[in-house]
Structures are given as structure tokens and as C-alpha cells.
Amino acid sequence: MIEIPRLPLSDWIDAGLDALTDQFATATKVVSDIMETGIEGAVDGLMWLPPWLSILLFAALSWRLAGVKTAIGTLVGFLLLWNLGLWEPTLQTLVLVIIATLIAVLIGAPLGILAALSQTAYRIIFPVLDFMQTMPAFVYLIPAIPFFGLGPVAAVFSTVIFAMPPAIRLTTLGIRQVPTDLVEAADAFGSTRWQKLRKVQLPLAIPTIMAGINQTIMLALSMVVIAAMIGAQGLGGEVWRAIQRNEAGMGFEAGIAVVILAMVLDRLTQGITRDVRQASS
Amino acid sequence: MPAEQSVKIAVRGLTKIFGDEPEKALELLAQGADKKTIHERTRQTVGVADVSFDVYEGEILVIMGLSGSGKSSLIRCLNRLNEPTRGEILIDGEDIVGLDHHQLLETRRRKFGMVFQHFALFPHRTIRENVEYGLEIQGVAPEVRAEKALTALRQVGLEGWEDSHPDQLSGGMQQRVGLARALAVDPDVLLMDEAFSALDPLIRRDMQQELVELQNRLKKTIVFITHDLDEALYLGNRIVLMKDARIEQVGSGEEILSDPATAYVERFVAEVDKTKVLTAGAVMHRLRSVGYLSDGPRTVLRKMDEQNLNALFVVSGDFKLQGMVRDEAAIAAVQRGERSIEAILEPTVDPVSPDTPVRDLFAPLAESPMPTPVVDDEGKLKGQVVRASLLQGLAENTNSDSVEEAA
Numbered sequence: 001m002i003e004i005p006r007l008p009l010s011d012w013i014d015a016g017l018d019a020l021t022d023q024f025a026t027a028t029k030v031v032s033d034i035m036e037t038g039i040e041g042a043v044d045g046l047m048w049l050p051p052w053l054s055i056l057l058f059a060a061l062s063w064r065l066a067g068v069k070t071a072i073g074t075l076v077g078f079l080l081l082w083n084l085g086l087w088e089p090t091l092q093t094l095v096l097v098i099i100a101t102l103i104a105v106l107i108g109a110p111l112g113i114l115a116a117l118s119q120t121a122y123r124i125i126f127p128v129l130d131f132m133q134t135m136p137a138f139v140y141l142i143p144a145i146p147f148f149g150l151g152p153v154a155a156v157f158s159t160v161i162f163a164m165p166p167a168i169r170l171t172t173l174g175i176r177q178v179p180t181d182l183v184e185a186a187d188a189f190g191s192t193r194w195q196k197l198r199k200v201q202l203p204l205a206i207p208t209i210m211a212g213i214n215q216t217i218m219l220a221l222s223m224v225v226i227a228a229m230i231g232a233q234g235l236g237g238e239v240w241r242a243i244q245r246n247e248a249g250m251g252f253e254a255g256i257a258v259v260i261l262a263m264v265l266d267r268l269t270q271g272i273t274r275d276v277r278q279a280s281s
Numbered sequence: 282m283p284a285e286q287s288v289k290i291a292v293r294g295l296t297k298i299f300g301d302e303p304e305k306a307l308e309l310l311a312q313g314a315d316k317k318t319i320h321e322r323t324r325q326t327v328g329v330a331d332v333s334f335d336v337y338e339g340e341i342l343v344i345m346g347l348s349g350s351g352k353s354s355l356i357r358c359l360n361r362l363n364e365p366t367r368g369e370i371l372i373d374g375e376d377i378v379g380l381d382h383h384q385l386l387e388t389r390r391r392k393f394g395m396v397f398q399h400f401a402l403f404p405h406r407t408i409r410e411n412v413e414y415g416l417e418i419q420g421v422a423p424e425v426r427a428e429k430a431l432t433a434l435r436q437v438g439l440e441g442w443e444d445s446h447p448d449q450l451s452g453g454m455q456q457r458v459g460l461a462r463a464l465a466v467d468p469d470v471l472l473m474d475e476a477f478s479a480l481d482p483l484i485r486r487d488m489q490q491e492l493v494e495l496q497n498r499l500k501k502t503i504v505f506i507t508h509d510l511d512e513a514l515y516l517g518n519r520i521v522l523m524k525d526a527r528i529e530q531v532g533s534g535e536e537i538l539s540d541p542a543t544a545y546v547e548r549f550v551a552e553v554d555k556t557k558v559l560t561a562g563a564v565m566h567r568l569r570s571v572g573y574l575s576d577g578p579r580t581v582l583r584k585m586d587e588q589n590l591n592a593l594f595v596v597s598g599d600f601k602l603q604g605m606v607r608d609e610a611a612i613a614a615v616q617r618g619e620r621s622i623e624a625i626l627e628p629t630v631d632p633v634s635p636d637t638p639v640r641d642l643f644a645p646l647a648e649s650p651m652p653t654p655v656v657d658d659e660g661k662l663k664g665q666v667v668r669a670s671l672l673q674g675l676a677e678n679t680n681s682d683s684v685e686e687a688a
Contacts, residue, residue: 179401181397181398181399181401182401182403184357184362184395184397184401185395185397185401185403185414186414187362187389188360188362188389188393188395188472189389189390189394189395189414189415189418189466190386190387190388190389190390190415190418190419191386191418192386192418195418199403199414199417199418200403203405204403204404204405
């Protein structure tokens, strides 16, 4: 039998990642330090308020953005979390989700616009998205460590990569869905590309883009939990500890906390989407 | 139509091929291949094939054809929403095919207003903001554009709806907004792509009439696309009839109906044509006033004056047609002090019977500006047919049919 040499794919990837790490070591270190301080500051700031007050504020925010039902759900859900002694990890998870979502949208929305307007960009970006979304989520944890070290920043990094695709996809979809005759009308009056985008395409794409952001938030939440394995604190950390100590009850408590947080975030973003849609139609 | 008309848009040898290998299609086109053959052989779609025509300043030119005939591709070439593959489009003598992107934007802003079949209003903007769109794009100051938008909305009778959103308006009202949006930028040329086709027949008729009234005041150059012969006849000063990306015939409504250039036009016209079934009796107008043999020149002048006519049919006591009197002749007779109109009585255009098919009326109407009298078997005057009543009658008859079908 002829022996076919094994393709050294893993060696290549390692070499590539090492090179990248060396190249950007200083930059990643700086980013890592700044973000870590920011994350800790945000969590500390939120913890500085007494939990009952924060919970009331969250309920008020829910009422404002999504109506009275969501407000009651938020109040009851968060009080339960407080009661279970999970308020601090919940806040840690929330901060990670918000930061990861912000970064994912800030990068994803412009990429989505680019892919909507340029067929070349579309042909490059969308296969990459397919790749990103089918790759098992755990794999993203591994390169995050050499870049940012164990801890919340590595967690945010892998979460951004995991959660960004829907923000890009639905931005592109939203813009491409704008009816042809509206785009033609904008062109017929002599709009520049930018005017057409800002005055016609983006406003009409906003509901779809918001749906993408909603999905990004949900994915970010699930990834932040998984990222507990590389040192993200929060509810994922609680689950991870429960696994290591084989304490099913504690694991489920933390799991239920994740579900409650997910429901609140989902209703909130849907509420915002409704407001935006009403404001833009 | 005055004879000395200046050309606003001159289209010369315009060809539009959809696809990524237009060269192949152009080659076949030059050999005289038709649209279908070219598509089979090259997978390229011929939208417009070597089309040339003029649009005169201040006229409504209707481009008519069935779906797939290339009329929508053609109108989109005029402002380069479709990039022409070959040919020239001269607007005020300037070839817009050669313009760079920046110049093209300027031309679109300055010269064109466009109205779309499905209105294409921006759903996220109020009516005012929709109408202001073109001005906003040009960087016009907010106060100025608010004022111009209001003027445009007033022109289409939609004052008071400024703060509504498009989905709160009926189809007819939405298309008025579409029209106002195009008028607000005060364009030289209005491009109207099947602008009334999505409206129900009654509203459609109203909109056609209003467009004609508006045009009488504004004197824009209008290129109007339709698949509906009646609409084309009603609106068009001239009609361009298209089939399979090529022009079959260019001419006035009368010319196309009475003298079809090709077998296709004849068939097209015949299918929708009511001229063979419609009779003079159906399209004639009642006479608002007639003169009698016993009338003096002053009386007939007064009758003409009352009805704002410049000629009057004259009948005997039993209403049999005797001839006609023109206003100049009557004035002259008054000045000469004559008491009778016998001396100034002229023969009329050959009278027709109420059963005469409408198609036989085109020739007499084309020859003389005077109305054609309609008389019955006994020679009694029943009414008159003028150019306008003929075309209007045609349009009305077909429209009322379609209303019944729709109901």
C-alpha cells in the first residue's frame, strides 16, 4: 500500500495563529487590559446599586420599551435570581452579552451593508459566514486564549465571532429586500449612493436589521455561557462549577437563570424593534 | 398641435441588451435576428432594438405595447436607470449616454420627474416628505422645499394630507402623490411608466382627465407608457407602438387607427378597436345650438357667441340640414347690413348617417377642422362628430365595458 502522508493542516493553523499572536501581541494585550478594566468597572458599577433598586430600574426600562407584561416578567424573574443568590453572576453575564453584541453589531452592520451593495463583497463575506456558523462554537475558545489570555476578554472575543453572522446576514437581507421600484425611485430623482442608502434603504431595512440584532443577542448569551470554560465569570461559571462538582441542582438553578435572562432580553429587543418600526413607518 | 415644434428628446439607434455578453446579441441583431432567436442562441435578452424617435417639447408621447414589448426598458433608458447598450439619447441636444456619474445625477435632478406603476412611495416618509424627496436630494433649504411640496400637492388636489403616510391613502391618491413628487422638482420631462395601470377603471379615467388638464396648464414634455390603446388614444398627441423590442409605428392616434403600418398594428388595433363596431350615433355630440333659415346674421352670431362656437349648422323648419354659417361670414353680413343668412350659407362636410362605422369618420375629420354633421334617413340633423368627441367616445365606450367586466 502506498502511504499517503497526513496533511499537516493543524500544523499550518498553529503556525498561522502563532504568527498572528506574535504580530499583534502588544495590541491584543492593550485591548485586553482596557476591556478587562471596562468589564469589571461596569459590573462593579451595577453591583454598587442595591439589587432591589437595579431590579426596579430594569423593570421600569422593560415597561418603557416593551410594555407592562414584560415589566412584570422582568420583576418576578430578576427577584427570583436575586433570591437564588445569582444576582452578581447574572449581571456579569449581562455585561458580557451587551459588550459582545455592541462589538458584533458595530462590525457586522457595515459588513452587511457592504455585502448588500457589492456583489463582490457578498461573494467573499457570505461563504465565510457559512464557515463561521457551522464551525463548532467550542473551537473559537481555543485561539482566544493565546490572543487575550484566560478571562472575560477572551470570552467576549469568541462570543463576537460566534454571534456576529446574523447581524451581517440580516442587514444584507434587509437592504436587498427593499422593493426595486423604491430603489428606482430614489435613483430616478438623482440620489447619490449614500443618499439612497441613508434615506431609503436603511430606514426600510431597520426592522430586519433589528431581528438580526435580536438573534445576535441570543447567540451571544449562549456563547457567553460556554465561554465560562475559558474563564468568563457569570452564570456560565456557575454551570461549569456545578458540572465539576456534580451538583445537578445548582447547575439547573444557573440554567434557569440563563433562560430568564434570555427571555427578558428577547422581549426587550422585540419591544425596541416594534418602536423602531412604528417610528419608521 | 402647432407645426413648428422643437425636439426635446431625440432617440437614435437605441439598443438595450440584458445579459453579460451583449456583443453576441448585437451581432445577431445586426443580421436581423429577432428577440426570440437571439435569446435561444445567446441567452441575452433584447430589451430595446435599434429604436429611433423624437419627443417634441410640450407633447404627451405615449409609448404603447403589450408586456414584453420593451416599452418599460425603453423609458428606463431615457434617464439611464437602464444603461443603454448602443445608441444616442439627446436631451436638448446633449447626449446623456456619454455623461459620467456625476453629470448623470445632475441631469436626473434637473430634467426628469418619474412616476411609477405601483406608485413607489416611500412608506417610512409622510406625504410631504415623499413629495420633498427630489428637492431634499438636491440640497434645497427646508422652508423652500416645504413650500414647493405644498404647491405640488395643491396641483394634484391633495392639500391637507401632508402629514399622512402613504398607506393611509387610496390607490388613486397615492398616485397623485407620485405625480406631485415628480412635479415638485419642476422637471422638463415627466416619465410616466404605466402610471395609471394599477388603478381601478373609474379612478383611472379621472386621473387621465386630470393629467390632460394639468398638462394644459404646465406644458411639460411627457413620455407616457401604457399597454392600453384607449389610454394611449386619450392621452397621446402621438403614439409609438412597440412590439418585440422594436417600433412598429409612430403617429397620431388617428393615423394608427386608420392607417396601420404593419399587419401587427392592424391586429393590435383590431383587438381593442371599437371603430368597427362603434357608430357615428354612439360618439356624436348633441348640438347645443342650431341656426334656422329664417334667422338673420345677428341671431346666428348671438347663438355662436352664447355657445362659444365659430360655426353653426343651419336647418330648415323641419330640422333638415341646409348648410352652415361661419362666424367671420356672419360678422361681414352684419356689417354689410344684410337681413338674411342665405347669402353666407356654405355647404357642410359630407353628412354621415348615425349608422356609419366610426372608422369611416377619420378621413373627413382629418381633412377638415369643421365638425361632421350626423343626419338620419330623412335628412334631419341629429348631432355632430368632432375630433375630440370621436376619440373620447372611443375611450369611453371601451372603458365602460371594462367597468362592467370588473364589476
